[in-house]
Amino acid sequence: MDDWYRFDGAETLDTPALLFYKERIAANIAAALRMVREPALLRPHVKTHKCADIVRMMTAAGISKFKCATIAEAEMLGAAGAPDVLLAYQPAGSKALRLLTLVRRFPDVRFSCLVDDTETAAALDAHCAAAGVTLDVWLDLNVGQNRTGVVPHRAPALAAAVQSCRSLRLAGLHAYDGHITTADPVECRRQVDDAFAPVFALRKELDGIAVIAGGSPTFPCHAGRGDVECSPGTFALWDGSYQRTYPDQPFVPAALLMTSVVSVVNTSLFCTDLGHKSVASEGPIPRLRFVNAPEAMQSGHSEEHMVVTVPDASKYRIGDRLYAMPNHICPSVSMYERAAVVSGGRLAGEWPITARDKRLTV
Amino acid sequence: MDDWYRFDGAETLDTPALLFYKERIAANIAAALRMVREPALLRPHVKTHKCADIVRMMTAAGISKFKCATIAEAEMLGAAGAPDVLLAYQPAGSKALRLLTLVRRFPDVRFSCLVDDTETAAALDAHCAAAGVTLDVWLDLNVGQNRTGVVPHRAPALAAAVQSCRSLRLAGLHAYDGHITTADPVECRRQVDDAFAPVFALRKELDGIAVIAGGSPTFPCHAGRGDVECSPGTFALWDGSYQRTYPDQPFVPAALLMTSVVSVVNTSLFCTDLGHKSVASEGPIPRLRFVNAPEAMQSGHSEEHMVVTVPDASKYRIGDRLYAMPNHICPSVSMYERAAVVSGGRLAGEWPITARDKRLTV
Incomplete structure (x- = not known):
């Protein structure tokens, strides 16, 4: 039995x-690392577990890059020794100030965040200048999820705006494809390739800048590319819905x-x-x-x-x-x-x- | 505007x-007290706010009886100075032990709980005897919600079983009518009277024992009775659904x-x-x-x-x-x-x- x-x-x-089952978490971390082949191409989202102990399991396994959705998650990552922390959120107002407090508190951590709007980028730049820090930002691209992000054809203008900011540094492109949920690997690949064609065109235009792509459902599609960072989250703990929908994931x-x-x-x-x-x-x-x-x-x-x-x-x-x-x-x-x-x-x-x-x- | x-x-x-708006919370507490006319007939459920500061607002307004659903809520109530705390849950195993720890920690608080099962009552009795305490218990009656509780015609046997327990004391009857959600006061009264007829018959049989009745939707029906304790919870903060569904509530x-x-x-x-x-x-x-x-x-x-x-x-x-x-x-x-x-x-x-x-x- x-x-x-x-x-x-x-x-x-x-x-x-x-209940967290430690050996199973370790097995999931190892499986994700095998899928990307190179730890630098795995940027797990911590929203699934929000747990510093799991972050430490991941860093011990060779993972250095992380993604999160809240300032509290970013702080947890900094305190747990994560070297590279992307806040996958566009921080305005109070969130920008909180992020900058973390940037100063954890000088050895590379914090970065998303932007999808020139005004917000300018405000963030002003906050950074006032704080005396330079911040890496990723352009958040809307590839069909219609939740956040700029549509790719407007991204060059946003990229130029970021590049003109004195205290922001363009780190790359970020695209979350949560609207693609098909379980069929071939169909998934087709939909993902369609959605990301403008992203890769933009990458070319921007001199081969880094790309962070996808979540859990499309992780197998992106993991095989070898030239994008993948940011699945659920793999660490997995769950009933993903187990039923994506039986091929390991x-x-x-x-x-x-x-x-x-x-x-x-x-x-x-x-x-x-x-x-x-x-x-x-x-x-x-x-x-x-x-x-x-x-x-x-x-x-x-x-x-x-x-x-x-x-x-x-x-x-x-x-x-x-x-x-x-x-x-x-x-x-x-x-x-x-x-x-x-x-x-x-x-x-x-x-x-x-x-x-x-x-x-x- | x-x-x-x-x-x-x-x-x-x-x-x-x-956001909690303090004067509005105070107004809601005052309105609930007006509806029952006597503070002893109001036993607010704290699951809505889980907040010791609101408990203290309520005790300052003259409320002494409270209802809760978790051991943590019971502990919060004890620590906040609530004199009378009903755990509206049947505690078995670990929950019984936790409740008894609270009973010993807060000797001036009258803690009580629900039972709907003779085996569980016997186990609780044994725990109480081992701990050297006597615990008030309420018979949890299923009046149609089909969530917990014994059906009223089986309650006399359960009452007898409780009364035969050396370390339990039969405090009264508890009936939650969450299945009655009509907004029409006349129809509400009709449904509530139907559902509670066996409860009141049982009360007569048990020498006029206390009754705790209902939640927020039926609060106006029960508040007018003058001989049951009412245990609404949402009134303290109110919300969009209740505001739309029960516009007559104050x-x-x-x-x-x-x-x-x-x-x-x-x-x-x-x-x-x-x-x-x-x-x-x-x-x-x-x-x-x-x-x-x-x-x-x-x-x-x-x-x-x-x-x-x-x-x-x-x-x-x-x-x-x-x-x-x-x-x-x-x-x-x-x-x-x-x-x-x-x-x-x-x-x-x-x-x-x-x-x-x-x-x-x-």
Whole structure:
């Protein structure tokens, strides 16, 4: 029986609990490094785990470049010894000031950020000049996701604007292709090549500048190129949705949620303590699968309760533990202030979800 | 112009930020007390705010009884000076042990909890006996929500089982009617009376024992009874969904989320920093309304980004601040480690969201 998720010491934890399986995380890091062949082409996004201990596992494995979405994540990376930190966000106003505080606090870290707008670039330049620092910036390109970024044909003007800024340095191009979610490798490659054709044209125009491309779904497409940095995030922990959608990717689930039965409602329903304050809830029900109870199906969700349908609820007792693989691990992790770490089949301490808070010290 | 939400000092905050409007919270507490007429009949649920400072506002207003869903919330209440704390959860295993630790740590607090199962009651009794404490328990009744609780006709046997426990004391009956969501007061009353008929019959049978009834939607129905404790939670902060659905309830929105424009995508789209890690996402899009931009409509959502559709995006600049009223405030609050407090039209400090963590000290 494949009960990889069981471990000694589980009963000492209260639920709901976030579990990190250390050897599986290590295996995922190794698999990602094999896919890019060269560590310098892997820039993992830390939003999935927000955990300094995992950052340290990654740096120990040879990864030096990281991507993040919040100032707190950038601070966590600096404090954990990451040499190169991209804030994949366009910082204006208060965020620009916070970023510059980090730049000064961690002088040995290469911080960089995105811009997609000339006015914002000019304001950032002024902040940098006032702070006496030079900042690397990446042009954020909209390749079809329509979330942030400048469309590629407007990028040359933006590049020129950045290059005219005294305190900004053009580091490269950044394009996130979150709209491409096909599971078929050939179709994925076709869509990605279409979306990135203008990016690579622009790179040529800008003297072969660096490119950061994609997230988890398109990671295999970009990993083979050999001339772009890849920035998947979910691979470190993997999750139910990616496992089902991308079975060809070499990653294994390395995080679960442990929950307890809190009530047996009737002959076909029981209730667990995995409410929507404890598991990502932006998607439809069911939001997870129970690895040790495959017949159990989520049928209701409230803040601290999850109602589950089973063929025979009399088999379940109050206090029974279930292991859940969430569809989406990233926003599930950020609901926990710590993860219980499983290593060698036993409970091996806990790691803080360092950057779940929106403000650490800066 | 009704710009109650604006305040001096907003620009000093980074976004996304949770805002608590102190005078509005005070007004909501006063309105709830007026509805029950007697403070002893109000037992607010703290899951909405998880905030010790709001607990202290409530105790200062004369409220002595509280309801909560997690051990961390129970600990927060004990530490904040709440005299009477109901854990509205059936504690088994690790949760029972944690609750008993609190019982011993705060000897002046009357802690109580729910049970809906004889085996669990017996186990709890054994834990209490071993700890040398007597615990008040409420029978959790399932009046149609089918989430937790025993159906009323099985409650007499459960009551007898509790009464035979040496270290448990039967405190009363608890019934949550979250399945009744009609906005029509007459229809609400009819449905509530139907659902609670067996509860009141059981109360008679059990010598007029105490009853805790309902949540926010049915609060007006139960508040008029004069002989049940009401346990609404959302009233303290109120939110967009309840404001639209229950316009007759006398509460005002007292919490907002402040967000910034981070990118202008095209002529009809812009992007803000209010991702689904920063606003409750268990419901459909749109998950909020912008009080200072009523024409803006959420059209996309990812972890740290919210894409918004407007008639003319050229009116928006990167860095512009928007004030959002989430549909559901409770799971939005728990995404923030602190709230910025607005009082007298200005920023007046910050309050920790004390019990957002799942474990404080116990």
